[in-house]
Amino acid sequence: MASQKLLDLIIEAMKDERHDRKKYKLMMEMTKSDLVRNQIRFAYIDEGIHYKMFRQIYFELTGKWIDVVRPPVKLAPTLIGNVKTSIDGELAAVEMYREIRSMLTLRSQRDRLFRIITDEQEHATRFVYVYSILK
Numbered sequence: 001m002a003s004q005k006l007l008d009l010i011i012e013a014m015k016d017e018r019h020d021r022k023k024y025k026l027m028m029e030m031t032k033s034d035l036v037r038n039q040i041r042f043a044y045i046d047e048g049i050h051y052k053m054f055r056q057i058y059f060e061l062t063g064k065w066i067d068v069v070r071p072p073v074k075l076a077p078t079l080i081g082n083v084k085t086s087i088d089g090e091l092a093a094v095e096m097y098r099e100i101r102s103m104l105t106l107r108s109q110r111d112r113l114f115r116i117i118t119d120e121q122e123h124a125t126r127f128v129y130v131y132s133i134l135k
């Protein structure tokens with residue numbers, strides 16, 4: 001049986017994934033630079049994949065398919081301001097997903113979390129790169 005703590009964290013993760021995907025979509029509209037937009041697009045695409053992966057894991061643990069409401073996105077006025085909060089957000093996601101991974105027991109679920117965690121680390125690196133272009 002999956003603990004309520006684990007299920008709550010997965011729901012939190014699903015909300016964060018939906019939030020970030022919307023945020024990155026809006027950020028892509030804040031730049032005329034193809035180079036910058038393409039970097040953000042990597043994360044935008046991945047967050048959609050991550051949402052589906054967490055949804056699938058939740059189903060495997062509970063037998064229930066759920067969806068979550070996307071939390072509102074509060075944008076900073078400048079793109080670079082949003083890039084900064086995105087770096088923090090990606091690094092916080094890595095911390096939370098490590099905790100989720102530690103609570104999973106099935107090899108296939110732990111492997112999927114490993115993939116998501118390394119994706120988030122890659123996003124943080126890409127946003128640091130974007131930050132260096134913009135500043």
Ligand SMILES: [Fe+2]
Nearest residue numbers: 017046047050
């Ligand atoms: Fe993600």
Ligand SMILES: [Fe+2]
Nearest residue numbers: 043090120123
């Ligand atoms: Fe991400």
